[in-house]
Amino acid sequence: MEMIATSKMRRAQERGLAGRPYSEKIRQVIADLAALPQTGRELHPLLKRRPLTRMAIVHITPDRGLCGGLNAGINRRTASFILEQNIPSTCISVGRKGLDFMRRRGRDIRAEFTWLGDQPGWLDTLPISRIIIDDYTDGVIDAVYLAYTQFVSTMVQRPVVLPILPVAPAAISGAQNVDYIYEPGSDEVLAGLLPRFVEMQIYHAILESIASEQSARMVAMRNATENAGELIDGLTLIYNKARQESITKELLDISGGVAALT
C-alpha cells in the first residue's frame, strides 16, 4: 500500500507541475486585462460583484479513506467555513468522502462528482466549472468558493477554502503592462479567458487534492506498517516468555516427580 501510494503520489505531483505554465500564463494575461483602464464599458459578468445572498462551495475530497486525517481535516474546514459565512449555501461535492459528509449534515447538494479516478483529464473536470459558471451568471448564486487540500509537501497537506467567483483580478498578481493589440478586442479576449481561468483553478485543485490524498495515504500506510512491526515484536516477546515459563514449569513438575520417587 505504501509503495502504491508513493508511485501514485509522484504521478499526481508531476501532473500538477505539467499544468503550471498554463496557469501562470493565464493568470498573467487576466491580470493584464484587468489592469486596463475601464472606460465606461460593461464589466464582464464573472467579474461583477453582487451582494451576497447565496453561495456555493465546491468541496473537493478523496473518494477513499485510509489516508490519515485528510478527509476529516477538509470536511471540518469546509463545515466551519459554511458556518462562518452564515448565508444559505449549496454544495458541489467532488469526491465520495465529502459527499457522504455533506449528506449526513443534510446540506443542499447541487451536484456530485465521484470516482473521477487517480488521473482525471481536463475534460472530466469541465462539467464542474460549467455548473458554477452557469449558476453564477444566472444569479442563482453570488459567490463560489473552492475547498480542497493543498499539497504543501509529502508530510504536510493543508485544507484551504478560496474564493473563485467572482474572479478578483486584484488577487492575481503579475500584471506586466505590456501594450498589447487585442484581437478582436480586449473584452472578447477577456470573455474567453475568464471561464478558462475558472476551469483551470478547479482542475488544479483536483490534482492537488489527489497528490495530497496519495501522500497522506503513503504516510498513513508507513505508520501502519511500523506500528504493526512494533506490535509483532512486543507480541513475540510475550509469546516467548510464556513459552519459556510453561517449559520451566513442566521441567519442575518432572524433576519434582523424580525427586518424590527416589
Place this chain on the structure above:
Amino acid sequence: MSIKLDIVTAERLVFSEEVDIVVAPGVEGQLGVLPHHTPLMTTLQAGELRVRKGGEELSLAISGGFLEVRPDRVIVLADAAERAEEVDLARAEAAKRRAQEYLVHPTAGVDIARAEAALRRAVARLQVGEKRRRRRQEPGTR
C-alpha cells in the same frame, strides 16, 4: 533570427522550441508571426497551427485557445493541442462525420454552433494527421 514558441494546455507543455515563423488560426483569419512582431493577444479558433524551423515545416492541431505574441516569444494557450503523430485519424474521421450528420439533419437539442465547432476541430486534426501520413508514405518529397 528566431522566435521562441511555447504551446501549453492545462494538462501539459506540448511544444517548446525556437522557430522561424508561426502561422496560427486566429478568429479573424490566419495569422503569421515573425520575430519582432508587435505585442498581440488574440483568440484562436480550431485549426492547424503551422511552424517553420530551418527548412522544416511542422503542424499541430489545436482546438481553440489564445495566442500571446511578444517580440521575442509566442505563447499559445490551447484548449487542446496535438502533434501530428498524436492525432488519431480514425477518431477524427468519426467526429467529423458525426458533426456533419448533425449539420445536415439538425436534430432537436443539438446546438448548431457547437456542431460547427466540433466539425472545425475534427477537420483541423484530419488535416494535420493526413499531412504526416503523406510525408511518411513518400519519403524525400515534401
